[in-house]
Amino acid sequence: MSYLRFDKTLMTNLEESLPREILRTNRSGAYHCSTIVDCNTRKYHGLLVIPIPELDDENHVLLSSLDETVIQHGAEFNLGLHKYHGDNYSPRGHKYIREFECDKVPTTIYRVGGVVLKKEIIFVHHENRILIRYTLMEAHSKTTLRFRPYLAFRSVRQYTHENDKVNRQYEAVENGIKTCMYAGYPDLYMQFSKSNTFCFTPDWYRGIEYPKEQERGYDFNEDLYVPGYFEMDIEKGESIVFSGAVSPIDPAELNGLFASEVDRRIPRDNFKNCLINAAHQFLNKQHGESYVLAGYPWFKCRARDMFIALPGLMLAINEVEKFETVMDTAVKAIYAFMKGEQTDLKVYEMEHPDVLLWAVWTIQQYDKMVSHDAAKARYGALLKDIMTFLLDGKHPNMTVCENGLIYSDGKEKAITWMNSSVNGHPVIPRTGYIVEFNALWYNALKYVAALLGENNENEFTVRLEQLATRVAHSFIDTFLNEYGYLLDYVDGTMMDWSVRPNMIFTAAFDYSPLDAKQKKAVVDIVTKELLTPKGLRSLSPKSGGYNPNYVGPQLQRDYAYHQGTAWPWLEGFYLEAYLRIYKRSAISFVERQLISYEDEMTRHCIGSIPELFDGNPPFKGRGAVSFAMNVAEILRTLNLLEKYDN
Template sequence: MSYLRFDKTLMVNLEESLPREILRTNKSGAYHCTTIVDCNTRKYHGLLVIPVPELDDENHVLLSSLDETVVQHGAEFNLGLHKYQGNNFSPNGHKYVREFDCEKVPVTTYRVGGVILTKEKVFVHYENRILIRYTLLDAHSATKLRLRPFLAFRSVRSYTHQNNQANREYTETENGIKTCMYPGYPELYMQLNKKNDFHFIPDWYRGIEYPKEQERGYDFNEDLYVPGYFEVDIKKGESVVFSAGISEFSTRKLKRTFEYEVADRTPRDSFYHCLKNSAHQFHNKQGDFHYILAGYPWFKCRARDMFVSLPGLTLAVDEREEFENVMMTAEKAIHNYINNSPLECRIYEMNDPDVLLWAVWALQQYAKDTTRDQCRSKYGELLKEIIEFIRLRRHDNLFLHENGLLYTNGLDKAVTWMNSTTEGRPVIARTGYIVEVNALWYNALCFVADIFRDGDYATFAKALDKQAEATAQSFINVFRNEYGYLLDYVDGNMMDWSVRPNMIFTVAFDYSPLDRLQKKQVLDIVTKELLTPKGLRSLSPKSGGYNPNYVGTQRERDLAYHQGTAWPWLMGFYMEAYLRIYKMSGLSFVERQLIGFEDEMTNHCVGSLPELFDGNPPFKGRGAVSFAMNIAEILRILKLLSKYNL
């Protein structure tokens, strides 16, 4: 039985099938995302969603969906599905679905009377093109297939409505047409691998609704333009391939291209392979630049997310070259930032105070995957440059105090990963001495000192040792309280006693100012108050302001974002910390914790992990459908476990 297979019973039950989504990307920023019954429930959903850099820095939905109709003896059976006002779904094509399987590529099998038809979708790597292959497995009489494209040509952050400005003109191409609704957009080429008839019957389908946007407190309806439909004969045993892209394609090559792309996919036949496939989807190659997208469908390349994700998305799946490619781009961004020159690449939030420290942590993982000598040879100058930039107080919001701790102003702008804001102000104004920033700082000092200990930079290493010694003593004096856990941040007389997960990094990192007993006390508090099957809570239920459900309007969700919701990526550091304390005896516990994430492979975004979960049962997945840091950290822990099990 397939690892990711859904039968007819689930597929025809929209309460079960609509919450399950699928995501496919081309590793260059474009994607296809919808539900497993091909009913779009978000404004971000679409068959072909691509960046259009000539317009802006957003993705744009060109082809929203494609309705298939099976025609036999003049009778039409429409396999499409859309939601309209009043909770009305039409044309209810999901009732013909027999099963859905996405082990290698998404495959939907339909049964209409004596007709059995499969639909397979694949995104061409590094090209803005989606291919759909229809295969008629069985039919007792002549069969036609009609394909009706629903066009949007709009940003993922807006909607389109019926208007007179939309261009209805089209031009015939090889076995298809090309069209463009608005100036500035690329032309959309829709072609089939065999001759067909295109029937030009332009119309707007009005009032299509997106319930996920309604849940999130946004506008949720739009109109989509349908220029007509393609009609093609299909025989029993025959396959027909449909292509949608922004350039013309040789239709003779469509079948071969489809088969090549399918063969290039790793089957999602296990928990690990699901995560590995998902990891690949965050890669975004633009020319010579290699990025890591923070998540789908709305995140861009954010510096902190990139560095936290990088080891898990590359080294943990034995793709060291990909790590080096991304780091090559990141290194340019770091140099641009440090030298106060314009950024050459599109990496956002480089100026957040913990970003450079997370970059050091990522390189530390590279050193463990290779050798310290290789890391020093390849990235030694970069590491030295980062440490000196901070030590010389050149960062505009990272101030090294005489006590050896780093001070950050977070009153007016959110400066850590807990970055939710409302009305222009941080929801959690973490400011002053922030616990994970200083844990990162101590870890960075010790790591860089160790790799420079021998050779020409021994004096530099000794200076870092001295700095680390002062930092360690101050860290314990400032953060550790009489209850055995760590304060989240301290600013003068202001001490945040909230039990938050940020203290777990001090236990997880290779270098820590805490001794073993102190680490265990921190781990025990985190286990008792923050641990859930889906990650660590961002706030303890015993702390004031606990708000575990990420629901409601944008403001309501912003207020709940880091006030009790559970985050899977934190679980990676928690499990690493647990293994540091309990070693081999902790293996079975860590393996049991991973079960909660394997359960998610058939929920939410199939084969991936969402951004966050509610902090209370039933721990429902929320936010972005696929989140890079979550995938990365679970993969990193699986790699760590494999070393213990050798």
């Protein structure tokens, strides 16, 4: 039995099936995302969603969905499903679903009378091409299939509505057609592995609704254009493959291409393999450069997220070459930033003060998980350049103060990972001496000094060590309070006493200004006030402003984003700190904590981990359906556990 399997009872119950989403990507920025019953509930959902750099920096929904109809004895059974006004769903094709499973590829089994039809979906790696294979498993009489494509040709940030500007022209291609709704878009090629008839009956399907957008306080209604339908007969045991793409293909190749793509997939037959598959989806290769997307379906490559996620997404699963390839692009982006040069690289938010320090941390993990000598050879010069850039005061928003600590201005612009803003101003104006920035700073000083100063002391590494000593004393004096935990930030006489998870990094990093007793005190208060089954809360329930539920319209969610919601990626660092303190005796506790995430494999976006969770029971998943740092830190924690077991 498949690890990710849902039976008829769940699939036909829309309250249970609609919240469960499915995501597939081509590792080059394009994706397919919908619910497991193929009813789109977000404006980001679609069968073929691709970047079109000639238009803008967003993804675009070309093919929203493909409705299938089974025809026997003149009777039509439509397998599609769309939501319309008034909680009306049509044509309610989910009632024919017998089961859904997702081992290597998403597979849906439909039963219509004596007909049993299997549908399998796959995205071709590094090509803007979605494939769907239909196999007629059972039939007692002549069976015909009809396919009706729903087209959008719009940005994921917008909607399409009925208009007279649509280009209704189409051109016949082998076993299909090509069409393009608007100038500037590429042609959409819709082809089948079998010859068919295309019937041109253009029409708009009006008032399709997206309930997830309605929940989030956004517009949620659009019209979709249907140019007509394809029709063909199918025999028992026969497979027919559909291709939706921006380039043509020889139909004779489709069956073989589908089979070869399936062979390349890792089965999602256990918790770790689901996470590995999810990790692969964040890789984004474009124009010869490699990136890590922060999440799906709306995030781009954010520098901080990339550096935090890289060790877990790649090193923890022994994909060292992929790590190095992404770092090659990242290094270009780092130098472009440090030199103040314009760049076409799609790495965003490089200017945030902690980003370069997270780059040091990710190289440090490469050192530990791959090779110390390779880290020094590949990245030693970069590390020295980063530290020199910071020490020389060239960062636009980071000052090395006389006491050795780093100071950053976050009053008017959010500069930390707690980055929610309202009316252009940060909800949490973390500014001055920020606790995790300075934990990263101390760790970077010590690590780079150790790496570059081996065997022969030199003036540069001596300078780093001397500064690290000063930072250690100042860190304790500035952040450690009388209750044994760390202040979140300090700016002059302003001290934030809120109990937040940002202190946990100081206990987790290889180099810390805290002694063993102080680290334990930090871990203990995090355990007591912030730990949940789904990550660390962003704020303690005992602190003012606690708001654990990420629900409602944009403004309401912005105020809740970092005021009590739980984040799984933070727990990775917490569990690392816990293992440092309690060593082998911590293994069973860490394993129990990770088990709670296995439940998520069959919820929200199946096989992945969402962006965040409510901070109170039942700890419901929220935000982006798949989030890179969360997947990465769970994988890195599993890797740490394996090392303790060996």
